[in-house]
Amino acid sequence: MLEPVVSLVNGVKTQQIDIQNRGMAFGDGVFETMRLTQGHIPLLDLHKARLHVGIKTLGLNYSEAALNKHLAQLFSIINDSNIASGRVKLIVARGQGGQGGQGGQGGQGVNPSPDAGVDVSILLYASQLAAWVQPAVALKTSRVQLPHNVNLAGIKHLNRLDYVLAAQAAMPAENEQVLLLDVANNLIETVHHNVFFIRGSEVITPSLARCGVNGVFKQWLVNSVIPKAGLQLVEREISRVDAEACDACFITNAYSGLTPVTAINGHLFNSCEKLNAITGEINQILGDK
């Protein structure tokens, strides 16, 4: 387990939070896990944009200005220290409001209220970062399927029990990641990554309209990298049979970048020129930052 070098809660250096915080009680909040590279956070605008979609979805009382204030404090600490690279986790959770008693609308049934308060925590872990394109891994599916939930699809909220159960059920080896199917048996994502397939000149990624997290690295890839590599992005439902008909597979997240996939449950993928074109673009744009 990595110990954070800096842990801030509402701007104060502490690793403690009130047990009644609604993030703890009900998973009532959102988070981002970000890469810190040479003193800056790549794709920060996309992280902020997704956070604000989540904040709006949950009706949290938190503004872009408040976020910028907390991030400025983080960058000030980074500038004053020897920390050049690492991982930053940021949580925005509804505070202690709404713990009403008998008969009231307290507890999980909070109404949106500026009085509920918001707690922001920032954890910074110093680490040596690997390159933006990682060594390949194998994927292993889990029998625990993701439910469809249009209330929360796309955002990175604190209700992640389905992922915990899926990872437990799959028991992945060291060089494996757990691939999740939804209740309609479509491939969705891994516990930690979005997933992509290449077939001909198409890059296919699962539709996340009913479940899954709309990854920041994924968004950047879709909008900036894949068009530059001369490929067409297709977002749609993908079954395991569809996936096995593809030429290559890879997974992405904002901390690790792109990881090629060698196999899903033993079905082998070969690397292909088109994947090389994507990784080449990534290294060119992000590699020297």
Next chain:
Amino acid sequence: MLEPVVSLVNGVKTQQIDIQNRGMAFGDGVFETMRLTQGHIPLLDLHKARLHVGIKTLGLNYSEAALNKHLAQLFSIINDSNIASGRVKLIVARGQGGQGGQGGQGGQGVNPSPDAGVDVSILLYASQLAAWVQPAVALKTSRVQLPHNVNLAGIKHLNRLDYVLAAQAAMPAENEQVLLLDVANNLIETVHHNVFFIRGSEVITPSLARCGVNGVFKQWLVNSVIPKAGLQLVEREISRVDAEACDACFITNAYSGLTPVTAINGHLFNSCEKLNAITGEINQILGDK
């Protein structure tokens, strides 16, 4: 907001928990909200049984013996104090394990491990308790529907965002509770209660096979009270049309007991003799404890 008179985390009097606790990070835990009446917790065995179903479902490393130790500490505090009645909230959350770094199976994708640790918090709120049968309320449906999730249906886990969103969307008045439908438009429960309908000699309650919390008071009612009142329990899917054809409606939870329902979205229910028979049984069994 009620302030707890006693707050314990792993047996220590504190209101703070580590920000990296997996209950906070991923909602990785279960909880119970219990009524304390004259120094004892009614239906305690049912609370413990549901907690252990949740602990087993989530693969938490926590035993009945450990639970009994924490409850003994609570009752010792209750005995040494003037606290005779109130509300007790108990959380069992997976501790700080599994926060792995790059490439590992850390984060939300924990594997079951005795090393992950478990944090137990107990919050005790002193309060004047109302009778086991409450004044009637009206129900109001929410446009936010409960997703089907067979991974987690029935247990009282910390992933409660759908309920938060449903309550926000409905904006209930003081004497209203929010009634939730699932994505198939069946009635399931309120944000805080199980729901029952009476039609002839049948007491009908929604099937919770795909979503909802299997309430402790509900279980006791189903197994002990309803048969004694000479009624038949039916657990099945219930649409709004089905519900409106019924004679009476009521809601239950382990803290408040039974609350009659006057109306759902303006459709009126009358109290009926059969509901009186149930409330009579409740008062006879629990009223003098």
